[in-house]
Amino acid sequence: MAGVTDTAFRQICKRHGADVVFTEMASANMMLAAPTRNEAFLRYEEWERPIIGQIMGGDPKVMAEAARVIEEMGFDGVDVNMGCPEKKIVGNACGSSLLRDGDMAARIVEAMANAVNIPVSVKMRSGFYDSDIVQPQFAIRMENAGAAALAIHPRTKEQAYKGSADWTITRQIVENVGVPVGGSGDVMDREAIRRLREETGVQGIWVARGAMGNPWIFERERTERPPLAEVIETALEHARLMVKYKGNHGMIEMRKHLTWYFNGFPGAAALREQMKTVNVYEDLVRLIEQHQLLERFAA
Ligand SMILES: Cc1cc2nc3c(=O)[nH]c(=O)nc-3n(C[C@H](O)[C@H](O)[C@H](O)COP(=O)(O)O)c2cc1C
Structure with missing residues (x-):
């Protein structure tokens, strides 16, 4: 694609x-x-x-x-x-x-x-x-x-x-x-x-659009999308690969993948919006940490 x-x-x-x-x-x-x-x-x-x-x-x-x-x-x-x-x-x-x-x-x-x-x-x-x-x-x-x-x-x-x-x-x-x-x-x-x-x-x-933000579609035994924590882990891994191959520009290209990864998670709408603004890998890590902190307070 x-x-x-x-x-x-x-x-x-x-x-x-x-x-x-x-x-x-x-x-x-x-x-x-x-x-x-x-x-x-x-x-x-x-x-x-x-x-x-x-x-x-x-x-x-x-x-x-x-x-x-x-x-x-x-x-x-x-x-x-x-x-x-x-x-x-x-x-x-x-x-x-x-x-x-x-x-x-x-x-x-x-x-x-x-x-x-x-x-x-x-x-x-x-x-x-x-x-x-x-x-x-x-x-x-x-x-x-x-x-x-x-x-x-x-x-x-x-x-x-x-x-x-x-x-x-x-x-x-x-x-x-x-x-x-x-x-x-x-x-x-x-x-x-x-x-x-x-x-x-x-x-x-x-598999085309079905894999965007959802590589779990390739797992034969899986019937549901994974929990948010696992999605975060995979998104971070994906972002590190983008930086490895494309430098900081990789993070700009990564923005769309991030919105796909976090699509449909209740409570993640704000996070998704903010992800459209990441410039470097550290921006993403910071955003996720902030989100997790807020979640913990809300719990
Ligand atoms: C953003 C995007 C880019 C695509 N680029 C290609 C491409 O480069 N080559 C190709 O053969 N098909 C491309 N496709 C078409 C897909 O391979 C696929 O045939 C199409 O999306 C229908 O499958 P789906 O409904 O499961 O997504 C692209 C589709 C999308 C959405």
Whole structure:
């Protein structure tokens, strides 16, 4: 997830049981134009494996070149983003825009599959327009072009994140392709994971928004979110990793994670607001100590 699944977040998810992790999507053009940036942006630790690098672009040659960079960096697979609905991305004929140009999408996958030895996979939506669902034909084309695995978020680009994901489309894809299929869309808790697998037969579950502030979703035995004390401990650990990899700027990026971690805790609304103002790790520690002190007085 762009702006979310950096190495710090992935490590937290891994620690709680995620099987496979994906990088944030990287622009193929940017990767080739500013290669020095790749090391920081696509950084990962060995123990995160298996780890897949996700790239985004609209030109087969550039995408093949970027896939080679992903392979050289040691990733276990390279994934193509054909789902991003952002205006700027779509305007450049990338992301979900490829759903309305099956020829180009297939050429991209083919060029990438010919360029690398690691598996090439595709993350896609159900279509670009609400009135034109392209699945499962699009998935079949991607498989024929050389995709070793597919993942589907069954909303259209027009829907973006509105309405609900149509898992019947996921099931149709599973029934019509021979490669493994991952299911995404409305996976907010363990129950959704169970249902998505049962209702569609997918081989993997792609957890996205459900993991934001909630890495416990990966724990197979857990049925409820942990108590506040455990959330605090994990949030602090996450913040330390952010600072380790990104310096103080990591704490600015951490603000959104903090609001996700403390979402829904009764009595933590004020704390959540204050967390939007942290600049350094020590600010966070101080805020939490103050909150705990107040709690003790109130008890
Ligand atoms: C903030 C945000 C960033 C995302 N970035 C990416 C991305 O970079 N690559 C990708 O394949 N999907 C991305 N997605 C889509 C998710 O992977 C997922 O398919 C979508 O959120 C639906 O699943 P959910 O309803 O369980 O969240 C992003 C979603 C969100 C909310």
